[in-house]
Each structure stands twice: as structure tokens, then as C-alpha cells.
Amino acid sequence: MGFTTANFAWFFAAVALVHFALPQRVRWMWLLAASLFFYGFSEPFFLVQILAATGLSFWFAQKIEAAPDKAAKQKLLWPAIFLLVGNLVLFKYTPFFNETLRSIFNLAHAEYPFPELNWILPIGISFYTFQLISYLVDVFRGLKAERQLGVFALYVTFFPKLIAGPIERAKNLLPQIHAKPGFDYAVALQAMQLIIWGVIQKAVIADRIAPFVNAVYDNVEAANGVQIAFATFLYAFQIYADFAGYTNMALGTALLFGYKLMHNFNRPYFAVSIQDFWKRWHISLTSWLTDYIFTPLTRQKTFKIKFYTLMLWSMLITFVVSGFWHGAAWTFIAWGALHGLYIVISLLLQKRWNTFARASKLIDHPKFYQALKIGVTFFLVCIAYILFRANTMEDAITMFSLLGTGWDALVSNVKIVVGGDIAQFGLAMLGIIVLMGADLLHGRVNLDGAFAKRPAIGWAACYAAVVAIVLFGAFYDEQQQFIYFRF
Amino acid sequence: MSAPNPSEPTSEAPAPKRGANAYGFFACVAAMIAAAALTVVAFLVLTPDGNDYALASNLKHEALSAHDQKIVLVGGSNLAYGIDSAIIERTTHCPVVNMGMNGFLGIRFMLEEVKPYLHRGDVVVIAFEHETYARPVDGSSTDLLMVTKANPATLRALTPQQLLRVASRYPYVAHQRILRLLGDQARTIGHVLGLAKLENLDEIAAWDMRRIERLSGFNANGDLTSHLGVTIPDHTLTEEDDLPPFVLAPGALSLLENFAAEMSARGVRVVMSYSPAERSFYEAHQAAIDGWDAIFRANPAFAAPSPPSQYVFDASMHFDTVYHLNEQGRAIRSQMLANDINGVFEGAPPCSAAAPAQERISQ
Numbered sequence: 017m018g019f020t021t022a023n024f025a026w027f028f029a030a031v032a033l034v035h036f037a038l039p040q041r042v043r044w045m046w047l048l049a050a051s052l053f054f055y056g057f058s059e060p061f062f063l064v065q066i067l068a069a070t071g072l073s074f075w076f077a078q079k080i081e082a083a084p085d086k087a088a089k090q091k092l093l094w095p096a097i098f099l100l101v102g103n104l105v106l107f108k109y110t111p112f113f114n115e116t117l118r119s120i121f122n123l124a125h126a127e128y129p130f131p132e133l134n135w136i137l138p139i140g141i142s143f144y145t146f147q148l149i150s151y152l153v154d155v156f157r158g159l160k161a162e163r164q165l166g167v168f169a170l171y172v173t174f175f176p177k178l179i180a181g182p183i184e185r186a187k188n189l190l191p192q193i194h195a196k197p198g199f200d201y202a203v204a205l206q207a208m209q210l211i212i213w214g215v216i217q218k219a220v221i222a223d224r225i226a227p228f229v230n231a232v233y234d235n236v237e238a239a240n241g242v243q244i245a246f247a248t249f250l251y252a253f254q255i256y257a258d259f260a261g262y263t264n265m266a267l268g269t270a271l272l273f274g275y276k277l278m279h280n281f282n283r284p285y286f287a288v289s290i291q292d293f294w295k296r297w298h299i300s301l302t303s304w305l306t307d308y309i310f311t312p313l314t315r316q317k318t319f320k321i322k323f324y325t326l327m328l329w330s331m332l333i334t335f336v337v338s339g340f341w342h343g344a345a346w347t348f349i350a351w352g353a354l355h356g357l358y359i360v361i362s363l364l365l366q367k368r369w370n371t372f373a374r375a376s377k378l379i380d381h382p383k384f385y386q387a388l389k390i391g392v393t394f395f396l397v398c399i400a401y402i403l404f405r406a407n408t409m410e411d412a413i414t415m416f417s418l419l420g421t422g423w424d425a426l427v428s429n430v431k432i433v434v435g436g437d438i439a440q441f442g443l444a445m446l447g448i449i450v451l452m453g454a455d456l457l458h459g460r461v462n463l464d465g466a467f468a469k470r471p472a473i474g475w476a477a478c479y480a481a482v483v484a485i486v487l488f489g490a491f492y493d494e495q496q497q498f499i500y501f502r503f
Numbered sequence: 504m505s506a507p508n509p510s511e512p513t514s515e516a517p518a519p520k521r522g523a524n525a526y527g528f529f530a531c532v533a534a535m536i537a538a539a540a541l542t543v544v545a546f547l548v549l550t551p552d553g554n555d556y557a558l559a560s561n562l563k564h565e566a567l568s569a570h571d572q573k574i575v576l577v578g579g580s581n582l583a584y585g586i587d588s589a590i591i592e593r594t595t596h597c598p599v600v601n602m603g604m605n606g607f608l609g610i611r612f613m614l615e616e617v618k619p620y621l622h623r624g625d626v627v628v629i630a631f632e633h634e635t636y637a638r639p640v641d642g643s644s645t646d647l648l649m650v651t652k653a654n655p656a657t658l659r660a661l662t663p664q665q666l667l668r669v670a671s672r673y674p675y676v677a678h679q680r681i682l683r684l685l686g687d688q689a690r691t692i693g694h695v696l697g698l699a700k701l702e703n704l705d706e707i708a709a710w711d712m713r714r715i716e717r718l719s720g721f722n723a724n725g726d727l728t729s730h731l732g733v734t735i736p737d738h739t740l741t742e743e744d745d746l747p748p749f750v751l752a753p754g755a756l757s758l759l760e761n762f763a764a765e766m767s768a769r770g771v772r773v774v775m776s777y778s779p780a781e782r783s784f785y786e787a788h789q790a791a792i793d794g795w796d797a798i799f800r801a802n803p804a805f806a807a808p809s810p811p812s813q814y815v816f817d818a819s820m821h822f823d824t825v826y827h828l829n830e831q832g833r834a835i836r837s838q839m840l841a842n843d844i845n846g847v848f849e850g851a852p853p854c855s856a857a858a859p860a861q862e863r864i865s866q
Contacts, residue, residue: 022671036525199525208532439686475535482539486674487546487681 017057019265020219027054028269035273040196044170047273054175055139062138069103070172072096073148077161080152093156097149104145107138112344140179142341144172146304151186153308159187167193176269180262182280182300189275197274205474206464210268212481213454215489217261221447223490225254228433228444229405236411240422242429244415248398250433251405253448256284259298283455285397288389290358293397301338310334328363332356342404347412351403358396443488543677547652550680555718557653559604562718563725564656566600567620572854573598574844575621576725577613578630580605581778585828587837588724594841597626597854601725605716608650609642610635610755614762615660623770626844629759630776632826633792633811637747640754644668648676712823730822731830749791756798763804774847775799775807777814779836781825785815808843 017024031050035043056063076096083089111133121128151171155161162168171189232239232247239247263280270277280299287293294302313330314323321329332353339352362369372378378385406412422429434441467474567575574597576582582603591599602617610631621627641664648669651658661669720729763773777796785792792811799805820832828836 032525033529199528201524201528204525204528437686439682442685443682475531479535479539479542482536483542486539486543487677489674489678 017054019262019269020215023057027057032272036199040198043273044193044196045166047174048166048170051170051173051175051178055173055178058139059136065103065107065138065141066144066173067169069100069144069148070169071165072099073152073172074162074165074168077152077155080155081161089156093152096152100145100148100152104141107135107141109340109344111135116346143181143183144178146183146301146308146341147172147185150183150304150308154186162186162190174270174275176266176275177277180259180266181298182263182266182278183304184277184300188278192275200274202468203274204272205467205471207268207271208478209464209467209474210264210271212268212478212485214261214264214266214268215485216481217257217264217451219261219489220485221444221451222254222258222261224440224444224447224488225250225257226490227437228435228441229254231435232433233405233407233411236406236414236418239415239418240429241419242422242426243433244402244418245398246430246433248401248405250444250448251401252285252394252398253451255401255404256281257447257451283458285394285452286390286455287393288386289393290355290362290396293393294355294359301341305334305338309337328360331359331363335359346409347403347406350409350412351400354400354403358400447488540673543673547673547677547680550684552649552653552680554713554716555653556605556713556716556720557649558718559721559725560650560654560657562721562723563600563602563604564620564654566723566725567602567617570598570600571622572624573600574626574628574854575599575617576601576603576628576630577617578603578778579608579613579632579635579826580727580824581632581826581828582630583721583725583727584730584822585779585826585833585836586726586840587833588722588726590834590837591841591844592724594838595844595854597844599724603725603727604650606646606650607635607638607643608646609638610640610752610758611662612642612647612657612660612665614758616657618762618765619659621766621769621771625771626774626847627766627771628774628776628840628844630778630840632778633780633788633795634746634749636755636795637749637752637791640752640758641665641668644672645676648672730827731833733822734829735823749788751795751798759799760802760804763802767804772847773805774844775805776809776840776843777811778826779814779816779821779828779832780811781818781821782815783818784825785811806847808846809839813839 017027027050031047035046035050038046052063052067055066073096076092080089080092080096083092114130114133118128118130118132151159162171167190170193171184171186174184174189177184229247229251232243233251236244260281267277267279278300282296282299284293284297287296310330313333314327316326319326333356335352335356336349337352338355339348339350342348342352373385378388402415403412406415463477467477567573574591574595576586576588576599580603582601583605584603586599586601586603588599588601591597602613613631617627641662644665647661647665651661651669658666715727715729715733717729720727722728766773775796777792780792789812796807796810799807814836816828816832816836820828820835822829822832
């Protein structure tokens with residue numbers, strides 16, 4: 017049940033209407049019931065799985081908290097993490113390992129005995145697994161374990177953030193659930209604006225850009241460097257609008273019920289370095305990786321190496337984990353590793369670069385210097401996107417090998433990507449301008465404040481935005497082929 | 504601290520009812536969405552369609568109202584392209600109304616649309632494209648939207664479920680309208696600025712079906728005439744890309760049987776005829792098509808004078824698709840159909856006399 021489907025609209029309306037009719041003290045129970053329905057809607061088995069993971073984590077957390085010392089706590093923590101990671105690996109990564117082994121067997125001209133596994137990936141398994149791990153580690157580190165299983169289950173399954181995050185921390189969400197928030201008009205208006213902006217990002221911008229990107233990435237053999245570069249440039253905005261749109265819808269949906277989820281994006285394409293990019297992109301994941309992978313790695317005492325070297329290795333490992341978390345494919349692992357390498361190399365070259373910037377007087381032109389850094393960062397992010405978006409590793413390698421071609425006919429190659437669909441492309445470019453314009457103005461123009469002072473303007477903006485969604489959203493035709501009537 | 508305002512109640516105001524604020528908010532949201540929906544509908548109604556083809560529905564309904572005794576041809580584009588009503592009128596002495604239009608309107612709509620106009624002594628000839636029997640009886644909501652928007656009188660032919668589905672297509676149609684308008688503007692601006700040639704537009708214009716499928720392409724009987732004498736260069740006959748399995752769609756037979764029963768009660772004769780089909784297409788689907796014919800023949804409510812195989816034509820007699828006849832094929836098919844109708848009435852023309860359609864409508 018995606019956020020931009022009619023099913024979700026009906027579900028959300030029904031949940032909200034009943035929610036506010038109930039006494040405040042029992043609303044969380046209704047949200048829990050709605051969240052379980054939401055999750056079980058597509059595949060009831062997944063519901064059993066998530067409930068089992070939730071129940072086990074709840075039990076382990078109580079035991080960890082009750083354990084007398086650190087060693088005893090650790091003895092409970094590791095099996096719990098092993099079970100959660102095992103569940104994730106089994107359902108998400110087994111087909112990947114199976115296919116990797118098959119490739120190795122094929123290379124050795126040996127027969128591989130196991131068939132292809134076409135398993136359905138449980139929705140949101142990566143998100144809720146990370147959330148449960150963070151909860152257990154936090155309890156291990158001293159966080160008070162949740163006493164009510166129902167409240168804990170809502171923390172895990174709360175439907176706005178269940179499928180694609182943000183990866184909420186217990187210390188943020190659990191107290192809010194216990195606080196049993198009521199309705200607040202100003203907050204609700206803000207929530208609606210967030211939802212509408214999210215839908216614009218997803219349906220008007222991301223989905224509009226998608227066909228141009230797909231045309232190149234789904235037909236790599238026919239593409240050249242210009243087309244790949246242009247499609248990748250477009251993809252950068254598609255994925256940002258898509259994910260940020262989804263996150264805003266999640267934040268808005270949760271906010272309507274009174275729950276504030278953490279922000280996941282902070283103008284990522286205005287980052288001045290790759291490190292800065294990761295502080296702005298998928299913030300909930302980055303902070304999770306920092307707290308539960310990177311930091312523990314830098315504190316390990318098994319390998320006796322210099323702290324700086326340890327930190328660089330930890331950084332690299334953390335990004336490989338990040339890539340693997342994103343998807344069970346070599347392309348994602350390579351993508352993560354490339355980002356790790358970017359950061360490691362930039363840290364190693366930091367002093368030399370600073371010397372160069374001073375010598376070349378770049379720092380005397382701060383605006384230009386900043387724009388240059390933003391441009392370079394965006395370029396590096398785009399290069400890595402080739403790995404992220406490519407359908408296979410072979411495709412990605414082919415694309416990198418083709419990157420130098422086609423530049424002698426730049427305009428005509430761009431035109432090929434546009435494909436004569438000027439209106440669609442015009443709307444896509446307009447969407448990118450709106451997307452980046454909003455980021456540019458973020459913090460400079462206080463729309464929330466203006467809408468709060470004059471709600472009528474806020475409502476008018478929402479009305480205009482809904483009309484824009486209907487008129488400019490990338491809605492596709494129903495299953496029928498007889499489109500002879502011209503619109 | 505300010506002094507208490509004597510006009511304010513001294514006691515604590517009663518707490519608002521549970522959810523009252525929330526429901527006020529949701530009512531505002533609903534009103535805002537309704538206003539946005541109305542804006543979209545207004546946009547769709549007030550801006551012109553890319554062509555006026557669907558307006559032909561008004562012309563056909565006007566023709567339906569113009570006659571007491573008539574032959575009504577019910578079907579899709581095979582009738583629009585492939586019927587010369589004048590030939591049928593000469594042979595049967597009956598005024599003919601050709602309801603054929605291009606688009607997937609569905610069996611239910613096509614039958615319901617004509618029901619209010621049918622009276623004792625009328626003849627209804629059903630000639631659906633073969634695949635229509637296999638496609639959902641409720642048709643395409645998008646195509647229905649285009650017809651009902653052009654001719655609101657046809658809304659009464661829709662079921663409540665169809666109405667809901669049609670309403671749900673407004674965003675898509677409005678969106679396509681925006682794209683068309685923007686596309687035209689972008690091409691024009693690009694051309695004016697010298698940034699782009701109008702090559703795509705020119706290419707489309709060279710063989711845009713809008714030349715053929717437009718209101719002025721229809722005569723007063725409802726026959727399409729704009730394709731007569733026209734040849735599409737380098738064109739090969741097309742059939743739909745995603746033909747359904749040729750299995751009778753759920754509800755198709757019962758809709759036809761109920762319609763035939765109702766018409767029989769009214770004293771209206773129902774004649775089952777068939778779309779023309781290009782030979783190889785027919786041969787590919789012969790088993791299913793002949794099977795359906797056998798079902799109709801077994802039902803006394805239908806008169807089925809000629810089997811589908813009689814309406815098979817060579818490719819040279821088709822215009823652009825396996826169902827659309829050119830001028831030559833159209834004349835042959837019209838005469839065959841006229842003879843079939845007379846045959847149902849044992850060789851005697853069903854009507855005593857028929858005035859030319861244009862005269863009748865102008866009366």
C-alpha cells in the first residue's frame with residue numbers, strides 16, 4: 017500500500033477519522049491496530065514475521081536490562097542481534113548469496129546444486145531490523161526498556177515510517193507514544209502541507225523524471241556517454257525527490273497524529289563535501305550507522321593499529337555495510353564502497369587540498385569556492401549513482417566504459433534522451449527547479465511561519481498544490497489500449 | 504497581568520467535544536480537495552479537446568431522436584468506417600442511424616445508450632468488433648469520459664459504478680490535456696526561438712488520425728466519410744497490441760440476452776451482424792468467433808442472418824486496421840448488411856419508405 021495510492025488515501029482517512037473520535041488514552045491502540053493492518057495488507061505472513069521480531073526484541077530488552085553486569089548483558093545482546101540480522105540475511109540476502117555462489121560455480125565450470133530463489137522481500141525489513149537493533153543496543157547502553165509490549169509494537173510498526181523510514185530511535189518515539197498527543201490545528205495544517213509537498217516531490221517531480229532515466233538505464237547497450245551522464249544527472253533529482261517525497265509524506269502522516277519523526281534530508285545537493293553530503297542525506301541511516309557500526313568499530317581493541325588508520329578502515333567498512341543495507345546486489349556494495357573511498361581519500365588529501373586552496377587563493381573567493389565544492393561533491397555523488405541505479409554490475413561497468421563517448425554530438429544526444437517529449441521534459445525540468453528552489457530558499461523564507469500567521473494563505477497554497485498535483489502529476493492510463501480520443 | 508474582561512464568562516469554558524477540532528480540520532481538508540477537484544473539472548470542460556471527435560455522439564443522438572421507425576446500428580469503429588447508410592436506406596427503405604464510434608466504450612454502454620430511443624418497429628443491428636466480446640463489458644473509463652463530457656445525455660447510460668470510474672479518470676485526462684497544451688506551446692516557442700524545428704509536429708501532422716477522426720468527418724447518419732478516398736502512405740494494417748484471449752467476457756452474453764429480451768418485449772427486432780475482419784485476423788481467431796456466432800444462432804431472441812465468415816475481407820479493402828474498411832470495402836459490406844436485414848424480414852424491406860437522412864434531420 018504505497019503512499020500515493022487510492023488504497024492508502026482511504027486507509028489514512030479512515031484511520032484519522034476513527035483516531036480522533038476515540039478517547040486520547042486508547043488512540044495508540046487504534047494506531048497499532050491500523051499499523052498491523054497496513055503491514056499485513058499485502059502479505060499476512062510478513063505480519064507474523066515482524067511480530068515475532070518485535071516480541072523477541074521486547075523480551076531480550078527486558079532480559080538485557082535485568083542482567084546484572086555488562087558481560088551478562090552482552091551475552092544476551094549478541095544472540096538477539098544475531099537473530100535479527102539472521103532474519104534480515106535469510107530473507108533479503110539469501111537469493112543474493114545463492115546467485116553469487118552460482119556465478120562462482122559457473123566460473124569453475126562446476127554444477128551448482130541449488131535452484132534460483134525468487135523470494136518476496138518482506139516490506140521494510142531493513143528498516144525495522146535496524147530499528148530493533150538500535151533499541152537493543154540502546155537498552156544495553158542504559159536506555160530504560162519499554163514495559164508495555166503494545167507500545168513497543170507501535171514503536172516498531174507505526175505505519176507512516178514502517179516501509180521506508182526514517183529509522184526512528186526509541187528515545188525519540190517511545191516517549192511521544194506514552195505522552196498520548198492530542199489534536200493540534202496548527203500542527204495538523206503543517207502535517208497536511210508536508211504530505212502535499214511529499215506528494216508533489218514523488219508524483220509530480222520524481223515520477224515525471226523517471227521515464228527519461230529508465231530509457232537510458234534499461235537499454236545500456238544503445239547508450240553513449242552523454243546519454244548516460246544526462247540520465248544520471250536526472251536520476252540524482254529523481255531519487256532525491258522520490259525518497260524525500262516519501263519521507264515528507266511519512267513525517268506529515270505521523271505529525272497529523274501528533275508524532276514528530278526525525279528529518280531525513282537537509283538540502284543534500286548543497287553539500288560541500290561527501291562527508292557533508294552524508295550529514296544531509298538519509299540522516300536517520302547515517303546517524304544509525306555512525307552510532308552502531310562506525311563508533312563501535314573505532315573503539316575495538318582487537319587490532320592494534322593507529323587510531324587514524326582504524327578510523328579510515330571503520331569508515332570504509334561502514335559505507336560497505338551501508339551499500340549492502342540498501343540492496344542485495346554487488347552494485348550497491350560497490351556504491352557504498354565508492355562513497356567510503358571518496359571520504360577516505362578526501363581525508364587523506366585534506367591537508368594538501370587546503371594548502372592548494374590557500375595557494376591558489378580560492379579561499380579568497382568564498383562564494384565561488386563554496387560553489388566549486390558543491391559542484392564537485394554533486395559530480396562525485398552522480399558518478400556513484402551509476403552504480404546505484406544500474407540494473408546489474410555488468411551494466412554499470414559498461415556505462416563507466418562508455419562515459420567518454422558521444423561528447424562530439426552533445427546536443428543531439430541530449431535530444432535523444434528527451435525523445436521529442438518536450439512537454440514531459442519541460443515539466444520534469446520545472447520540477448527540478450522547484451525542488452532545488454525549495455532547498456535554496458529553505459531557512460531564508462519561513463513559509464510555515466507565514467502560514468501559521470495567516471491560515472487562509474496556507475489553505476490557498478494547499479488548494480493550489482492539490483490542483484498542481486492532479487494536473488502535473490505523472491499519472492498513467494488505466495489498462496486499455498484504445499486511446500483514440502485526444503485530450 | 505491584565506484585568507479580567509467582564510464580557511468573558513467567569514467560569515471555565517466547556518471542553519470541546521472529543522475530536523471536534525479534528526473534524527473541523529478534516530472538513531476543511533475535504534472542502535479544499537473538493538474545490539481542487541471542481542477546478543480540474545472546470546479546466547477540462549473549459550479548455551478545448553485536441554479534436555472534436557467525441558462531439559459526434561451528439562449528432563448520433565440527434566439522429567436517433569429524429570425518427571419513429573428506424574434501423575439503429577450499434578457497435579464500434581467498424582461501423583463508423585465501414586458503413587454507407589445511404590446504401591442500407593435504399594435497400595431497406597428505413598432511415599439508418601449509425602452509432603459506431605472509435606474507442607472502447609464497452610457492450611453495456613453501447614446497448615444502454617440506444618435503449619431510450621428504441622420503439623416498436625425499430626430494428627437494432629449489433630455489430631461489435633470481435634474482441635469487444637472478450638473485453639470487459641464496462642469499457643474504458645477514459646473513453647467513456649470523453650464521450651459523456653462531449654454529450655452529457657449519455658451519462659444516463661452509465662451504471663453508478665461506471666460513473667465513479669469515469670469520475671476517477673478526470674485527473675488523467677486533465678493531465679493529458681495539460682501535456683498536450685504545454686507540448687504545443689513548447690514546440691511553438693522552440694520554433695519561434697529557432698531552438699527546435701517543428702519536425703515532430705510536422706511528422707505527426709503528416710498522418711495524424713485527427714484528420715480523419717473529427718466531427719466534420721461524420722455525415723448526418725453517423726457514418727464516417729473523412730477516410731474515403733484517402734490512403735495512408737506506407738501503412739500496414741494494425742490490430743490491437745494486447746488482444747485479450749478470445750474468450751467471452753463475463754456478463755457479455757447475459758447483457759446481450761437481456762437486451763434482446765427487452766427489445767423483443769418492446770417490438771424491436773434485434774439482428775446480430777459482425778464486424779468486417781481482415782482475412783488473416785479472422786483465421787487466427789476463427790474458432791472463438793464462430794463459437795460466439797453459434798451461441799447467438801441458438802438463441803431465438805437474435806436474428807443472425809450471416810455468419811462472421813461472410814464479413815471477411817481482403818487487406819486491400821481495409822483502411823488502417825483489421826476492422827476499418829476503405830471506400831470499396833465499405834460499399835460491399837453495407838450492401839451485404841442491407842440484404843441481411845431484408846433477409847430477416849423475409850426479403851421485404853422493413854420500412855415502407857425512407858427520406859434522405861439530411862432532409863429528415865433538418866425537418
